[in-house]
Amino acid sequence: LDNGLLRTPPMGWLPWERFRCNTDCKTDPGNCISENLIKSMADKLAEDGWKELGYEYVNLDDCWSAKERDSQGRLQPDPNRFPSGIKALADYVHSKGLKFGIYSDMGNYTCNGYPGTTLDTIDTDAKTFAEWEVDMLKLDGCYSNSSVKAIGYPKMRIALNKTGRPIAYSCSWPAYEGGLPPKVNYTVLGEICNLWRNFGDIQDSWESVLNIIEWYGNNQDKLQPAAGPGRWNDPDTLIIGNFGLSYEQSKVQMALWAILAAPLFMSSDLRTISEDAKYILQNKLLIYINQDSLGIQGQRIMQSRHFEVWKRILFNRQFAIAVMNNGTDGMPRPFASNLALLGILDCKEGYKIYDVLEQVFLGDFALDTTINIEVTPTGVVLLFLRPLCSFTYSTKPILRAQE
Ligand code: A2G
The missing domain is CATH 3.20.20.70 (Aldolase class I)
Structure with missing residues (x-):
């Protein structure tokens, strides 16, 4: 409304x-x-x-x-x-x-x-x-x-x-x-x-x-x-x-x-x-x-036996990725992927990745660098991705201008 x-x-x-x-x-x-x-x-x-x-x-x-x-x-x-x-x-x-x-x-x-x-x-x-x-x-x-x-x-x-x-x-x-x-x-x-x-x-x-x-x-x-x-x-x-x-x-x-x-x-x-x-x-x-200003609801982009991967597009070409392990067998499971596989390709120089819930910075990742995480059973890893490209720091909000 x-x-x-x-x-x-x-x-x-x-x-x-x-x-x-x-x-x-x-x-x-x-x-x-x-x-x-x-x-x-x-x-x-x-x-x-x-x-x-x-x-x-x-x-x-x-x-x-x-x-x-x-x-x-x-x-x-x-x-x-x-x-x-x-x-x-x-x-x-x-x-x-x-x-x-x-x-x-x-x-x-x-x-x-x-x-x-x-x-x-x-x-x-x-x-x-x-x-x-x-x-x-x-x-x-x-x-x-x-x-x-x-x-x-x-x-x-x-x-x-x-x-x-x-x-x-x-x-x-x-x-x-x-x-x-x-x-x-x-x-x-x-x-x-x-x-x-x-x-x-x-x-x-x-x-x-x-x-x-x-x-x-x-x-x-x-x-x-x-x-x-x-x-x-x-x-x-x-x-x-x-x-x-x-x-x-x-x-x-x-x-x-x-x-x-x-x-x-x-x-x-x-x-x-x-x-x-x-x-x-x-x-x-x-x-x-x-609270991202674009207000674009995220989507499930992958589903396997134990994992679900969800992705949300954020303002200024940032992203959030949630990897959920919905297994109830008590097994923490390794999950490996990379930005390209996750469809995050906007910035060729790569992205800074943060583990949101652990509150740690995981490092700078190229598009083909493997992201290795472990996800606890009935647990999740939430990643926040900020592009390394200069538009990150542009004062002019690129995407908002197109709203
Ligand atoms: O009445 C409904 O079940 C409501 N559900 C619930 O949220 C709560 O308000 C409850 C109170 O009697 C929906 O609004 C769908």
Whole structure:
């Protein structure tokens, strides 16, 4: 959507995968969906170095609202869990230099049975969100059918636009239509939404992460062209720092989300997150790759029994390469290739290569010099390639000029 927002993929925090629909503030006050939870995550984003790296959105997901609309037909928060109201919460988030996102559902109910946004309430809800000074809306798609969605999602775009407030628009629409053309028209979608979920919900497991990666790889011909500045495919939240992924598997999620130009929404507990998880999530070069200004989604370029190789074209003829070993037999495996074989030939003088996750410089490589790496099982090596040619240091951004 060309509304000037999200020219690079959004980054931030979203509660759903980690905190779900926990509304029990009596027995679990620290983890229930409440203004306290959101405020403490905003504090963490501001205090622990996240904000400076670009993690700027603090979002709500399902289960924030009361079970009924107010007397004027507006959505309202649960009074016990959000006693100060949503406007005050947004103010708090803004006071930390962060942005605030909210959730609704294009249908009669949200997926967990709270009031949804129906065709009749789209304008009211857009107005309410703008009055609360919301910066992003995720619009889910439970409890409605395809034709309601086909009217409702574009209608909400117009309603948000009419409010005059810049509100980034995240649509779950394609995920409810199978995520693929011809049922999903990505050209049209890119004019309506800033980002969209294409596929099922992530769960806290390696199986789930791999399943998502495979789906994006298998359908890349249809999905890859859909992405670009202001319009992103969303493979769902980062589960790094939770319970399901090993350290190496956590690197895989982060590396692949960077290659895919994916939104980076952490769904983890930032109050207790481990240093290891933080080390992965706060990798500057990796974030630089994810946030590349061209916004070209990467693609899987090779697949063998144990390896998958993914490649993303970056600004100024730089590249990122991810080599994933998806074997579960416990064997670290050697991988050998060279730039020419990887189709990286722009600069005849060769490239500087960095191992992004190990944070080491591997050296200058000619196009035919062998690159030898070892990849751990259910692990990844993410390489960043910077051309040795003079155009690297040109102050005039070569590729951006052609945008
Ligand atoms: O509702 C759906 O399952 C959402 N999925 C999920 O992300 C979460 O918001 C959940 C809340 O009830 C999609 O948006 C595709």
